[in-house]
Amino acid sequence: APAAPVGGPPGRGPMSRRAVLALGGAAGALGLGALFAGRPLARDARARLRTTAWRPGARLVGPGGQALRVNSLLVGEMVTVFPEGGPRRADSQVVLVRVAAERVRARRDRVSWSPAGNIAFSAVCTHTGCPVGSYQAEAGHLLCPCHQSVFDVLDGARPLSGPAARALPQLPLAVDDGGYLVAVADFDEPVGPHFWGRR
Amino acid sequence: MALSCLGVLTVSGLYLMLFFVPSGREVVYSGAHGPLRGVEMSAAYASTLDLSFSVRAGLLARQVHHWAALALVVAVTARVGRTFVLGRFQRPLRAAWAIGITLMLLSMFNGFLGVALTGDAVSGTAVRTAYAVALSVPVVGPALAMALFGGELPTTSFIGRFTVLHVFVVPVALAGLLALQLRAGRRWTPVARRARLRARLGPPASLLLATAAVLVAMGGLVEVNPVWLHGPSRGEWAPAPSAQPVWFVAWLEGAVRLAPSWESQVLAVTVSGPLLAGAILPALTIGALYGWPLVDTRVLTRRPEGGADRRRPGRAVRAALLAGTATFYGVLVLAAAADALAAGLQLPPGRVTAYLRVAAVGLPVVAAVATMVIVRPPGPSIPTVPPPEDRPAA
Numbered sequence: 325a326p327a328a329p330v331g332g333p334p335g336r337g338p339m340s341r342r343a344v345l346a347l348g349g350a351a352g353a354l355g356l357g358a359l360f361a362g363r364p365l366a367r368d369a370r371a372r373l374r375t376t377a378w379r380p381g382a383r384l385v386g387p388g389g390q391a392l393r394v395n396s397l398l399v400g401e402m403v404t405v406f407p408e409g410g411p412r413r414a415d416s417q418v419v420l421v422r423v424a425a426e427r428v429r430a431r432r433d434r435v436s437w438s439p440a441g442n443i444a445f446s447a448v449c450t451h452t453g454c455p456v457g458s459y460q461a462e463a464g465h466l467l468c469p470c471h472q473s474v475f476d477v478l479d480g481a482r483p484l485s486g487p488a489a490r491a492l493p494q495l496p497l498a499v500d501d502g503g504y505l506v507a508v509a510d511f512d513e514p515v516g517p518h519f520w521g522r523r
Numbered sequence: 524m525a526l527s528c529l530g531v532l533t534v535s536g537l538y539l540m541l542f543f544v545p546s547g548r549e550v551v552y553s554g555a556h557g558p559l560r561g562v563e564m565s566a567a568y569a570s571t572l573d574l575s576f577s578v579r580a581g582l583l584a585r586q587v588h589h590w591a592a593l594a595l596v597v598a599v600t601a602r603v604g605r606t607f608v609l610g611r612f613q614r615p616l617r618a619a620w621a622i623g624i625t626l627m628l629l630s631m632f633n634g635f636l637g638v639a640l641t642g643d644a645v646s647g648t649a650v651r652t653a654y655a656v657a658l659s660v661p662v663v664g665p666a667l668a669m670a671l672f673g674g675e676l677p678t679t680s681f682i683g684r685f686t687v688l689h690v691f692v693v694p695v696a697l698a699g700l701l702a703l704q705l706r707a708g709r710r711w712t713p714v715a716r717r718a719r720l721r722a723r724l725g726p727p728a729s730l731l732l733a734t735a736a737v738l739v740a741m742g743g744l745v746e747v748n749p750v751w752l753h754g755p756s757r758g759e760w761a762p763a764p765s766a767q768p769v770w771f772v773a774w775l776e777g778a779v780r781l782a783p784s785w786e787s788q789v790l791a792v793t794v795s796g797p798l799l800a801g802a803i804l805p806a807l808t809i810g811a812l813y814g815w816p817l818v819d820t821r822v823l824t825r826r827p828e829g830g831a832d833r834r835r836p837g838r839a840v841r842a843a844l845l846a847g848t849a850t851f852y853g854v855l856v857l858a859a860a861a862d863a864l865a866a867g868l869q870l871p872p873g874r875v876t877a878y879l880r881v882a883a884v885g886l887p888v889v890a891a892v893a894t895m896v897i898v899r900p901p902g903p904s905i906p907t908v909p910p911p912e913d914r915p916a917a
Contacts, residue, residue: 362666369665372675373658404759414676414758447759452655452779452797453676454648454761469761470648471780472862472872485873487779487796489786517655518786518795520664 370521376446377410378495378510384408384420384444394440394499397422400461404447407507415515417447417455418495420505421477423464429479437496442505444495445481446515449473451488453516466492490518525602525626525701527734528595529694535588535742536690542578544570545640545686547679556751564755567682568642571750587742592634594738596771599626603812607845612816622704624812629697631771636689638748638769640682645748647756649772651676652779656801661792676758770856777858778804781880842898847891854883 383391384405391408402421406412425441437443445466447455454470464478473486481492493515496508514522546566552559554569555576574581603623606612612620639650654676657668673680741747753762778800786795811818819841857864858879865872 362663365669366663366666369669372669373665412758417759451784452652454651455759457761467872469862470652472865472876473784474873483784485871486876487782487784489784489796517658517797518793519658519668520661520793522793 366521370519373415373516373519373522374514376510376515377407377413377416378418378507379407379410380507380509381500382407382410382507383500384418384497384505384507392420392505393503394442394505396505397442399424399441402459402461402466404455405444414455415448418444419447419456419459419466419477419492420444421459421461421464421466423461423478427464427478431480434480434494434496436498437494437508439497439499439505442497443477444497444505444507445475445477445492446495446511447492448516449488450483450490450492450515451486451517456492524730524734525595525598526705527731528591528598528738529698529701530731531591531735531738532588532595533694535584535591536694538580538584539574539588540690542570542574542581543567543640545682547642547682559751559754562754565642565679565682567640567679568750568755571641571643575751583739583742585742586745586747587739588637589747590741590745591738592630592637593747593769593771594734596627596630596634599623599630600771603627607815610819613820617816619704619707620816621813622700622707624809626697626700626704628809629693629700633689633693633697634769635772636685636693639685640689641748641750642679642682642756643750644753644756644760644762645750648761649776650681650756651761652776652797652801655797656779659795659798660802661798773859774852774855775801775805777855777861777879780861780876781855781858781883783880839895839898843891843894846894847887850890851883851887854879854886858883 385391385408386396386403386405392403392405397403397420399422402419405418405420407416410416421443423441423443425438428438428441428443430438445456447457449456449468449470451468451471451473454468456466456468456473456475458467458469459465459477460467464476465484466475466477466481467473468475468486468488471487473488474484475481475488475492476484480494483489483491493511493513495511497505498508500506544566548566549563550566550569552562552564552569552572554560554573556572559572571585574585576582603620606616606620606623635649635653639646639653650672654668654672657671658664660667669675671681671684673684779797782796782800784796785799786793788794858876861875861879862872865875868875
């Protein structure tokens with residue numbers, strides 16, 4: 325092998341010390357700059373990921389744009405809903421299912437979240453964010469079409485099989501004076517796939 | 524062949540660019556395709572539909588473009604495979620090896636970008652998965668996802684960014700690297716072998732033209748990526764069984780499905796399935812490909828200084844590794860069709876995923892051990908591997 329690269333002074337490596345220092349300094353300065361520029365960007369990104377369009381008292385609207393009442397769905401039915409009046413943001417899509425109220429195995433602090441067996445979960449899969457779609461009413465299973473995760477709506481949308489690791493966040497529901505289903509609040513955790521800084 | 528594919532891609536791509544609208548603006552479709560009339564969709568998808576149904580030779584250009592992209596990936600991957608099997612990745616060919624890997628990765632990446640640009644429901648699923656993987660990256664995840672895709676999904680701002688990458692940045696890099704590789708290949712291929720190749724394949728121009736002709740014929744005759752089938756990409760709906768856009772992302776898609784359903788803290792980093800399958804696995808794969816010459820020299824070959832038999836000691840190990848690795852990625856590709864498989868076998872999808880997880884871990888080991896047994900290291904006196912110059916070209 326040749327002792328030195330063409331043009332370089334003999335006896336030195338392929339890169340002089342000065343060049344290494346200059347390169348290192350430039351890379352460091354760039355990194356520092358990126359850190360300063362990137363931090364607010366990251367904070368902003370996380371803030372956007374944490375919230376959805378659901379607000380306290382927002383009615384649930386179905387695909388036709390009609391607000392849903394407590395008896396709009398029969399037991400065994402499922403529909404994808406959005407908050408009334410808001411934009412149809414994908415992170416705000418919710419699956420509303422109606423099951424027989426006595427089959428719901430709710431956590432003690434969530435018993436009131438499913439009036440008359442109407443349960444709502446974020447439709448955004450906790451694996452990679454596909455909309456969970458097909459619903460098997462007898463078993464109470466929701467299936468994600470993309471990677472076949474199965475969630476149990478009777479048990480807090482716990483993942484039963486497939487690659488999803490986390491339950492679908494539940495939207496707390498109530499019934500307003502007009503008999504319409506409304507959200508009590510936004511989700512109490514971020515919806516969709518995991519991201520850095522989620523907790 | 525890669526050169527010819529790139530030529531065909533450039534010509535068909537230029538034609539497509541005349542009509543493609545790289546915009547996520549919402550429009551109501553009123554074009555020639557009846558079933559989707561009145562549906563809200565992105566301008567990009569609407570223009571892709573117009574290319575398929577009303578632009579003269581638009582469908583031909585689209586399908587030629589798609590087939591040429593697939594063939595390009597095949598060509599550069601086959602070249603990497605041949606280089607690997609022949610062991611032609613040591614000095615002075617290390618740079619050529621790295622160029623080959625880069626070509627392969629870039630052509631796959633550009634294929635993914637191209638699919639994402641069409642804006643149909645199938646591409647929507649691919650984009651969504653890529654977005655989730657970007658989100659999962661430690662420290663920079665959310666910022667990275669927002670920067671790449673231009674907002675929280677389903678944003679359509681990624682279309683502009685992806686277009687710039689797809690039609691300018693990556694193709695220029697591809698062309699430059701291909702030129703480098705061809706020049707390097709000329710310099711490093713022995714003259715005799717070059718002459719033999721030419722005698723067998725005819726002058727290079729005829730190979731170029733024949734490849735182009737086959738690609739155009741395929742584009743005209745064989746339907747590929749029917750974007751009109753599933754409708755536009757929408758936030759609240761995904762097609763099932765989920766279709767695969769292109770074969771070379773299937774291993775990633777399979778990995779995303781088979782990755783363990785973890786979301787656990789490992790040293791302050793949350794390791795999730797998408798991170799493992801979509802970021803760590805590809806990073807390891809790419810690292811292994813680039814780093815292979817070093818591993819091969821340092822670990823498998825005992826006498827790196829040379830001699831005709833210098834590649835013999837690690838021969839069985841190398842074959843076993845290759846078999847095991849190929850089996851692993853084979854299972855991943857199979858897993859990308861897990862839902863279709865489950866429907867075909869009439870099994871619950873959860874059980875198919877479980878079986879495939881076992882297969883992904885177990886089968887590569889079986890394959891590697893079996894190869895080890897079949898390819899035992901030969902005795903020291905039998906020269907089984909001739910030096911590459913004496914062998915017929917693969």
